[in-house]
Amino acid sequence: MEIKFEHNTFRRRLKSMLKVDFRRMFTSRLFYIITGTCLVIPILILVMTTMMDGSVSVNPQTGEETVMEAFDSTWQIIGTISSEDSAAGMDMLSMCNINLLYFAVAALVCIFTAEDFRSGYVKNLFTVRAKKTDYVISKTLVCFIGGAFMMLAFLAGTIIGGVIAGLSFEMTGFGVSQLVMCILSKMLLTAVFVPIYLLMSVIAKQKLWLSILLSMMTGMLLFMMIPMLSPLDAAFMNVILCLCGGALFSIGLGAVSNHILKKTSLV
Amino acid sequence: MNAIEIRNLSKSFRGLYAVNHLNMTVPIGAIYGFIGENGSGKSTTEKIICGLIHPDGGSVKLFGREHTDPDVCAKAGVLIEAPGCFPNLSVWNNLMLQAANLSIRNTEKEVVKVLKMVRMEGAASNKYKNCSLGMKQRIGIAMALLGNPTLLILDEPINGLDADGMRIMREVLVDITRNYNCTVVISSHILGELEKIATHYGIVRSGKMMKEMTATELKASCRTYVAVRAKDRNRTKAVLACKFSRTEEDEAGYIRVYDRITPEEIVTHLYENGILVSEIITDRIGLEEYYIDLIKEGR
Numbered sequence: 177m178e179i180k181f182e183h184n185t186f187r188r189r190l191k192s193m194l195k196v197d198f199r200r201m202f203t204s205r206l207f208y209i210i211t212g213t214c215l216v217i218p219i220l221i222l223v224m225t226t227m228m229d230g231s232v233s234v235n236p237q238t239g240e241e242t243v244m245e246a247f248d249s250t251w252q253i254i255g256t257i258s259s260e261d262s263a264a265g266m267d268m269l270s271m272c273n274i275n276l277l278y279f280a281v282a283a284l285v286c287i288f289t290a291e292d293f294r295s296g297y298v299k300n301l302f303t304v305r306a307k308k309t310d311y312v313i314s315k316t317l318v319c320f321i322g323g324a325f326m327m328l329a330f331l332a333g334t335i336i337g338g339v340i341a342g343l344s345f346e347m348t349g350f351g352v353s354q355l356v357m358c359i360l361s362k363m364l365l366t367a368v369f370v371p372i373y374l375l376m377s378v379i380a381k382q383k384l385w386l387s388i389l390l391s392m393m394t395g396m397l398l399f400m401m402i403p404m405l406s407p408l409d410a411a412f413m414n415v416i417l418c419l420c421g422g423a424l425f426s427i428g429l430g431a432v433s434n435h436i437l438k439k440t441s442l443v
Numbered sequence: 444m445n446a447i448e449i450r451n452l453s454k455s456f457r458g459l460y461a462v463n464h465l466n467m468t469v470p471i472g473a474i475y476g477f478i479g480e481n482g483s484g485k486s487t488t489e490k491i492i493c494g495l496i497h498p499d500g501g502s503v504k505l506f507g508r509e510h511t512d513p514d515v516c517a518k519a520g521v522l523i524e525a526p527g528c529f530p531n532l533s534v535w536n537n538l539m540l541q542a543a544n545l546s547i548r549n550t551e552k553e554v555v556k557v558l559k560m561v562r563m564e565g566a567a568s569n570k571y572k573n574c575s576l577g578m579k580q581r582i583g584i585a586m587a588l589l590g591n592p593t594l595l596i597l598d599e600p601i602n603g604l605d606a607d608g609m610r611i612m613r614e615v616l617v618d619i620t621r622n623y624n625c626t627v628v629i630s631s632h633i634l635g636e637l638e639k640i641a642t643h644y645g646i647v648r649s650g651k652m653m654k655e656m657t658a659t660e661l662k663a664s665c666r667t668y669v670a671v672r673a674k675d676r677n678r679t680k681a682v683l684a685c686k687f688s689r690t691e692e693d694e695a696g697y698i699r700v701y702d703r704i705t706p707e708e709i710v711t712h713l714y715e716n717g718i719l720v721s722e723i724i725t726d727r728i729g730l731e732e733y734y735i736d737l738i739k740e741g742r
Binding site (some may be wrong): 179180182183184188189191192193195196199200203205291295296297298299300301302303304305306307438439440441442443 | 471490493494495496497506508511513514515517518519520521522523524525526527528529530532536539541542543544545546586590593596624733734
């Protein structure tokens, strides 16, 4: 007796996988908590630094005085101009800004992936899904979009925070189009980080702590280059650079993740 | 063509063979009882069939194709160990998620259908984490049944089920094999239940297939016995043991005689020794006893 099997095209397989992942992400509390946190963080940073502006803190050991300085412009929390020293990514201003989100993206990717393994859902997924590529592509795309949502939440938080703190929205040294390019570059940069985090999650499988630890460590290596690649006065070239970087990392590391999923035990 | 054809399959963990050059053949439409002790390699074999574990060597063919063929995999249903559900999602949402994973068209209709099959329609809105062990097993079976699978792999599916749950499970499995031409591989330690539905058996030990047979072959190779009950159990036992070579007492208090003998001969022998028989039955040993005998022989 011959049994006929319906041919599952790549498009159909990917569509169903994306449906599962989007459904999971948009129905999970985790996503809303992280996105909500991304909205609140800039408000807190802007309001608190403005409140503490001019306050002096004294180091009890050396007696050295440090004067707290607030942001001059609301947009400083989004990025720094390439000509400024802080564009090197080593000072407080370039650290305490939107770039922090890349760590929040790590949390999203790691928890999202580890949950599949911890709950045993991978058994349901991979029994009916022999091609692990579907999983890798879908997770990368969904987490990238999740990261983009987080960026937008941060941007909204920045505007709200700026209004509450009474900070200036003046654009000095850059224009609206450059600000848009900057945000676009930052969004595309998540495509560089997501495959790294996904690879770490696939290696760690159900060990969430390990995937977060590995992701933070590897993410830190690339963290310093974010301000340089996506300054406030970003040009179209920055967008292209980030897009290419994202595509390269997604394809390269995606292939590695796929290989690991194929060659290792999933349960 | 067979539903599953495994040849020379091996898998070792840290140098120890979990599956050792195993061969297995499951015909299409069979309910294949996969039996073995704990750690004998049943679950590992099932996980390899499902593509969850990468084997060290050997071949696994499903319906004549490689087990990694995406078209064949898409028509498999599985329940291995525990159902893979998200604890914070409702039963309904967990099933809807799996329906999306399977690209099922009429998702809601399909989910309602499988919930009805396992008599869980009333618990659809319950959170998975709040379900009892038995309910979770039923959800796992419902999940495996989604999308009308042609191959169903169930690892210990009746664990935690009550008598009614086991009956439902039996009915569902028999129904899908008869009406939907589905092939079922089911591993269980509850051999009495398995015996009621299985059409084929595979007995595995230390990662190797010890014996494969049909239910008819099992019946033919199961030895018959005459079981006797009398007032003085100890004396009856002693008298029978003097004359017959293979006697033993079972849990119900019957003295079983496995020699090729008629009930009349036993009654006469006991009567001649002053023992009156109160009950006598002729029967065949079940799967459980056959399996224990086989394992003992192998040791």
